[in-house]
Amino acid sequence: MDQLMLQAEKAKDQPQEVTCSVDYVNQKFHRESSSDEEPCLVAKAEDLELGLERVSSQQANKDLSHSLFEFGHNFEDVENWLSFEQPTKTSLTQVLRYMIENHLKTNVQINIDKVNFNCHSVVLQVYSKFFSELEPMPLVITLPMEKVSQKTFLVIYKWMLSDEPKLERKDIIPVFVAASYLRIEALLQQCWQYFENPKCFNEDTACLLYVEARGDAALDIVRNLMLTRICKFxxxxxxxxxxxxxxxxxxxxxxxxxxxxxxxxxxxxxxxxxxxxxxxxxxxxxxxxxxxxxxxxxxxxxxxxxxxxxxxxxxxxxxxxxxxxxxxxxxxxxxxxxxxxxxxxxxxxxxxxxxxxxxxxxxxxxxxxxxxxxxxxxxxxxxxxxxxxxxxxxxxxxxxxxxxxxxxxxxxxxxxxxxxxxxxxxxx
Structure with missing residues (x-):
């Protein structure tokens, strides 16, 4: 033991390569192997293969039979293997879309006033900073009814699943409030495209939106914009x-x-x-x-x-x-x-x-x-x-x-x- 400690003290100042301790075992001759054989220290994969070859050569002297691999046959070498026609496979995109759109293997529930929506967390996290910043992601998430109603969440989740989402006029105010709370930037931008277009909101329609938007601080900026459109009305x-x-x-x-x-x-x-x-x-x-x-x-x-x-x-x-x-x-x-x-x-x-x-x-x-x-x-x-x-x-x-x-x-x-x-x- 003293000698080992002395060797360890000498080795402190010398950089050493990280290795693994490996025992080479041939199952066929395992019982005959010596229990006194010391494990080998292996640092590289190439050294591991050399060790396997050494063990194989040692055991070959004890057995006169040889495998096809030892004869030189390569199981991996098949001529034109990759040129053969391969069976078709459904793309991952299609599979994932099918699962998401059909609500298979959902992993989170959104609770709004005693109603649970079964959703995929990855869909919510892709679009919403509110959900993406939840660590860890709970199995059940409760949202306030005054910010995100049941109907509005349904509209928003369908918006997330759609490639070309459209917003109906009747939904734009509750959707804007919910998107502000959930921090869905892409949806907020879509709402602003409508708000900033005088063809959508001007005079009477601007006034109606102004009246509809009262009561929520998130809508103050929208109301201020609509005020500038009330002229002849x-x-x-x-x-x-x-x-x-x-x-x-x-x-x-x-x-x-x-x-x-x-x-x-x-x-x-x-x-x-x-x-x-x-x-x-x-x-x-x-x-x-x-x-x-x-x-x-x-x-x-x-x-x-x-x-x-x-x-x-x-x-x-x-x-x-x-x-x-x-x-x-x-x-x-x-x-x-x-x-x-x-x-x-x-x-x-x-x-x-x-x-x-x-x-x-x-x-x-x-x-x-x-x-x-x-x-x-x-x-x-x-x-x-x-x-x-x-x-x-x-x-x-x-x-x-x-x-x-x-x-x-x-x-x-x-x-x-x-x-x-x-x-x-x-x-x-």
Missing amino acids: MLIFVASRDFLDVPVTHLSFLLSSDDICVNTEIEILFIITRWLGHDWKGRQSHALNLISCIRFHLMPLWYLLCVRRTEEHKLLQKLLNHPSVAAKINQAISQHTSTMYEEQLAGQKMDHMNILKSAQPRKWLLDNECPYFHHISCPCTNSIEFKQFEFYLSILQKKPHNYWQQIEYLDVNNPKMCDCMNDTPPKA
Whole structure:
């Protein structure tokens, strides 16, 4: 033992090749083999074969019979072996597809509200980061019903199995929510192809999607995009009950847009009044911020001069008499009168339509159903009231769903004149 330890100490400083300890045994002569024979240390496969040949040669001296292999016959050498016709085999792709599509040998269950879907984990992991990051993969996975409904999961799993998947319009919102939760990038991209296409979502369809998409934070970015598509459909939307639930940030965005279509800037004031009046106690803190969206300089001068005396709606009266709102009205009146005075000094005829062509114009409508339509210079604009606006909204509610498409735009270069233009202007 001491000698072995001494040899081990000497070998520490010398690099050694990793080997295997091998006993060569011939089954036929195993009983006659010496028990004193030491095992061989083999480092390479070639050394292993040399050892086998050595053992075979040793045993050949003890046996006069030889195998065909020892005679030199090579069992692996058959002429033209690979040229022979081979039996056909179903491709692995076809077999796997058949098994997956027929739900054979499924290895995971997706539980959604007491319903189990038998699935192949590899299919889920290929498309979904949610599933691919599960380590280890459970046998049963429970998904929240509010994020992934049973019907939606069925649609998504079929999407995964399809080579050319299509999404139906009725499924796009729940599918987008579920794909966001499950982090299915390819499916989210397909949804965005629809969202970003104005041919799919614009005006009324964009508004419908906006309403449908409320209630989930994952859809906020979609709702923001749809807001930019609501232009000519704006007043139809205002006439609906859904408008009353619009968040203040979204309402502010709409009212600040140059693209929304109205008959007169006065309607912006009325729209704010309608929204605030739905929950005045909860929304009164937003009043001044919303009032800042109004472009008072685009309102008719006669209306600005008279509205604080003639308007009977109590909430609107409260807004109009607020000091900051009154200051905006007075500033707009001053802007109008200054322009009129400058044009008179220059010997020019006052063109009130220049007001609608000024900075930050809206897109102006010419709806024949609007009961308070007047030319902007018409003195009768002083009689426009909130109750007329409410009546107009009731008219819009009864119109065909495509009525908004029939409304014409106002040509500011050749505006329509109202019948009362020849009347004597009332006293302001």
